[in-house]
Amino acid sequence: MEERILDEDERRGILLKKTADGQTDAVEDTGEEEVAFDFPEEYDETLAGLSQAQAEEELARREKAHIEAQENCRKLLEEGKALLAEGKFREAEDAFAQASVYDSENTEAADGLFAAATKNFTDTERLYSDERREDLMRTEEGRKLVLEKLGDRLREERKLLGSEADSLRPQVEEKRSERREAFAANKKHYIIRTCIALALTVAFAIAAAISADNILRVQNSTVPVALTAVFGVLTFLSVTMLAVYCAKLIGANRLCRENEKADSTKDGARLVLLEDRLAFLDALLGETPTEESPFGEDPSEE
Numbered sequence: 001m002e003e004r005i006l007d008e009d010e011r012r013g014i015l016l017k018k019t020a021d022g023q024t025d026a027v028e029d030t031g032e033e034e035v036a037f038d039f040p041e042e043y044d045e046t047l048a049g050l051s052q053a054q055a056e057e058e059l060a061r062r063e064k065a066h067i068e069a070q071e072n073c074r075k076l077l078e079e080g081k082a083l084l085a086e087g088k089f090r091e092a093e094d095a096f097a098q099a100s101v102y103d104s105e106n107t108e109a110a111d112g113l114f115a116a117a118t119k120n121f122t123d124t125e126r127l128y129s130d131e132r133r134e135d136l137m138r139t140e141e142g143r144k145l146v147l148e149k150l151g152d153r154l155r156e157e158r159k160l161l162g163s164e165a166d167s168l169r170p171q172v173e174e175k176r177s178e179r180r181e182a183f184a185a186n187k188k189h190y191i192i193r194t195c196i197a198l199a200l201t202v203a204f205a206i207a208a209a210i211s212a213d214n215i216l217r218v219q220n221s222t223v224p225v226a227l228t229a230v231f232g233v234l235t236f237l238s239v240t241m242l243a244v245y246c247a248k249l250i251g252a253n254r255l256c257r258e259n260e261k262a263d264s265t266k267d268g269a270r271l272v273l274l275e276d277r278l279a280f281l282d283a284l285l286g287e288t289p290t291e292e293s294p295f296g297e298d299p300s301e302e
Helices: 008-012 052-085 089-102 107-117 130-138 140-213 222-260 266-285
Strands: 014-018 024-028
Touching: 052 089, 052 107, 089 107, 089 130, 107 130, 107 140, 130 140, 140 222, 140 266
Parallel strands: none
Antiparallel strands: 014 024
16 A cells, blocks of 8 residues: 655644544544534434424323323222222222223232132133233233242143043034035035026926917917916916025025034034133143244243
């Protein structure tokens, strides 16, 4: 590299400046004083476009709403604790759930909610409800508490439910297969009869039209009139028969569709319930972890 010695005038116009990666770079000295600006780490876009007074008013309103929410949460927590102490579990559960709405990060509300839902951790039925499942998905502390208090019981329930599902599943499928064959034969039966009724309707309608057309073409119109009347009646009867068979065919097709639904029978509905609860317990207990587990990481591993 070529080395050049700068004279006094050239040196005045150059400054040495630290770059972002820690290196030194030469920049032009403009004689202007550099000013450093401090930008806020977080920028609230909802305040964009507001004047200073409007922004302060909005922030004050938010602060007031936050204080009110905290106060409502505190009152509901006290109410829930009192109801829980009296053994009014469902009312206590509602109170703690409302407290969680006001403050979703409040661990005391989450603990009280699951204590009330499980009747002081003696019953697991309410854990299977949609509301409590959502709460378990939302609150990690709640999941830890439930697993700590009821983990062994839930694992035992999972074994019992799995055993029942394993014994019920082949029965449900076997009966569904038997019905499938019967319903398919019934559907085929009405398809054939519907096609026959349609063919007869078309044939009789054509015959009636031809007979009616010959009424004015022949000298003796008695025969065409009689044939027109006869074929007209037959057409009406065949249309009626076609309507009946169409209705039967629709019913037969509906039975085939209903049969394929998992919960179309009492045993099928029970099996659907069992498999739903098993999937929930697998996700909660982390025994069969999946990439899309609704509970995220297994809290029992922490």
